[in-house]
Amino acid sequence: xxxDVHAHWGPWxxxxxxxxxxxxxxxxxxxxxxxxxxxxxxxxxxxxxNRALAAYLETQDRLLGYVTVNPRRLREAxxxxxxxxxxxxxxxxxxxxxxxxxxxxxPQLRDALTLVAEAxxxxxxxxxxxxxxxxxxxxxxxxxxRVIAGHMGADGYRHAIEAANACDRLYLEPCWSHAPAxxxxxxxxxxxxxxxxxxxxxxxxxxxxxxxxxxxxxxSAETAERVAxxxxxxxxxx
Amino acid sequence: xxxxxxxxxxxxxxxxxxxxxxxxxxxLDVDVLFGAYPDRDGPPGTPASVLRVLGAHRIxxxxxxxxxxxxxxxxxxxxxxxxxxAPAPTGLPASGxxxxxxxxxxxxxxxxxxxxxxxxxxxxxxxGAVDLRDPIGAARxxxxxxxxxxxxxxxxxxxxxxxxxFPSVRHVARQAARLGLVVLTGGDVRRFWRPFAGLGASVxxxxxxxxxxGDFLVAAADEPGFHTSTRLLNSPDALELAAAExxxxxxxxxxxxxxxxxxxPLLRLATSGLAPVEIAAVAGGNAAxxxxxxxxxxxxx
Numbered sequence: 400x401x402x403d404v405h406a407h408w409g410p411w412x413x414x415x416x417x418x419x420x421x422x423x424x425x426x427x428x429x430x431x432x433x434x435x436x437x438x439x440x441x442x443x444x445x446x447x448x449n450r451a452l453a454a455y456l457e458t459q460d461r462l463l464g465y466v467t468v469n470p471r472r473l474r475e476a477x478x479x480x481x482x483x484x485x486x487x488x489x490x491x492x493x494x495x496x497x498x499x500x501x502x503x504x505x506p507q508l509r510d511a512l513t514l515v516a517e518a519x520x521x522x523x524x525x526x527x528x529x530x531x532x533x534x535x536x537x538x539x540x541x542x543x544x545r546v547i548a549g550h551m552g553a554d555g556y557r558h559a560i561e562a563a564n565a566c567d568r569l570y571l572e573p574c575w576s577h578a579p580a581x582x583x584x585x586x587x588x589x590x591x592x593x594x595x596x597x598x599x600x601x602x603x604x605x606x607x608x609x610x611x612x613x614x615x616x617x618x619s620a621e622t623a624e625r626v627a628x629x630x631x632x633x634x635x636x637x
Numbered sequence: 638x639x640x641x642x643x644x645x646x647x648x649x650x651x652x653x654x655x656x657x658x659x660x661x662x663x664x665l666d667v668d669v670l671f672g673a674y675p676d677r678d679g680p681p682g683t684p685a686s687v688l689r690v691l692g693a694h695r696i697x698x699x700x701x702x703x704x705x706x707x708x709x710x711x712x713x714x715x716x717x718x719x720x721x722x723a724p725a726p727t728g729l730p731a732s733g734x735x736x737x738x739x740x741x742x743x744x745x746x747x748x749x750x751x752x753x754x755x756x757x758x759x760x761x762x763x764x765g766a767v768d769l770r771d772p773i774g775a776a777r778x779x780x781x782x783x784x785x786x787x788x789x790x791x792x793x794x795x796x797x798x799x800x801x802x803f804p805s806v807r808h809v810a811r812q813a814a815r816l817g818l819v820v821l822t823g824g825d826v827r828r829f830w831r832p833f834a835g836l837g838a839s840v841x842x843x844x845x846x847x848x849x850x851g852d853f854l855v856a857a858a859d860e861p862g863f864h865t866s867t868r869l870l871n872s873p874d875a876l877e878l879a880a881a882e883x884x885x886x887x888x889x890x891x892x893x894x895x896x897x898x899x900x901x902p903l904l905r906l907a908t909s910g911l912a913p914v915e916i917a918a919v920a921g922g923n924a925a926x927x928x929x930x931x932x933x934x935x936x937x938x
Contacts, residue, residue, distance in 0.1 A: 400651065401651050413847065413848055413850070413851070413872070414847075414850045414851030414854065414878065415847070415850075415872050415873070415874055415875065415878065416874060416878070417872065417873045417874055420873050420874070424873045427657075427908045428657070428908070429651070576846065576847070576848075576869060576871055577869070577897070578897055578898040578900075578901040579679070579896065579897060579898075580679060580680060580894075580895055580896055580897055580898055581679075581680075601873065602872075602873050603872065604871060604872060604873075605871045605872055605873045605875075605905055607871055607901055607902075607904040607905035607908060608871045608901055608905075610652060610654065610904065611654055611898060611900040611901035611903070611904040611905070612898055612900075612901060613652045614652040614653070614654035614900055614904075615654075615898045615900045615901075618652065620650060623650055623651055623652055624651065626651075626652075627651035627652065628651070
């Protein structure tokens, strides 16, 4: 059993054609469930993308949804959270800091995460480099907030270790198109195994990147199971 | 209300990459380094340790370049590498050697880890390095390497702080093409295609990211000698798209062992939608052909 907590549904602007590739991509790596955000919502128009994803989720049962929030459009975000979270097909919030021009340390990102905490669901937040430390600080400041550091800082994974150890409501997921040797093993050795999740960034990145990197870390059976699905099932109550 | 799903509590290891890789082996990895980066905490990159990693990933031969040559001293670094790949002197105990395989040559084990633990059958193909910060010296070194029978040279523009537009890169590109050397180059393919254009050069771009695949494809369409490593072509359809656009014979498995996880591009290739014959070609056939100086056999229309 594998749950992918960082996935997307929809087209990308690069030279690729993967808009319909979710299930086939998951099948290649034995990924049973994926929590997806709509690319349209992440990149351009959050309400339109959330609406399209809601309709798509009605057509199959292996995907769950993130309500994408643009921190610069909090009124729209409130409406979408009210519209989609109660239905059960959306289980969290996705916030991309770059596409929305909302760094982790920005006031609008803090306001958005306050809204998420009030909604009571986890938020997947894009992190890169040292920004994961900012996420830990925000998480500490907002009672009840549970956040996933998307990419666990990518090349800033050592900052992610520090962040996870600073805030017990901060989770890490590892996806990145690069796979430096030993990155996953180093994080696993230094972080509470209850806060490690599996994510791929599919269908932008093929799951081979995260899957292979995690496999290379040689996790114990117990830790592998936690990373693969147990921690995600507990966090999202699925 | 939160969604509820049936959770299957399977006993199988969830991240069993080798089950998905199956019997795939890499006949020749085009991107391997001996040595360490002094500005990183990464692995030491001793020959024995690198070859152990390669063997553990069923990588039977590797095109290896020296970080000592790239980062510090070209001549001693290249000589060190060439000495490792020199034919075994008569009478040297067989247990102290790696067997030559394919286009590679014998490699003595070093005392650090013990040759006995290095997989027999792993071969290395020496790749020279030059320093783009010294184009005059680089040209001399290319001549020396070619005279020594080296067939490929590797460029490290990022590590050496050299941009694609610097005169040095064009100069080295011309000299390499003149000598018939295959160039393995790092750097952003959107910029580093240009100094090699119009030379009839054989080039493998080692850092092609799938974000930039479109740029590589349009450049490669005009340059039959342009190839790419698959290391960062890890979107769900990059390999398949590249094979459809310019042919799988332009794709070469590259791992950047020991600084990257070789399992990732291996897994991506094994699970790709390429035909088995194409997968075998990417896993080493193409690299062996390129480094032996053969040209790709194309079916005539």
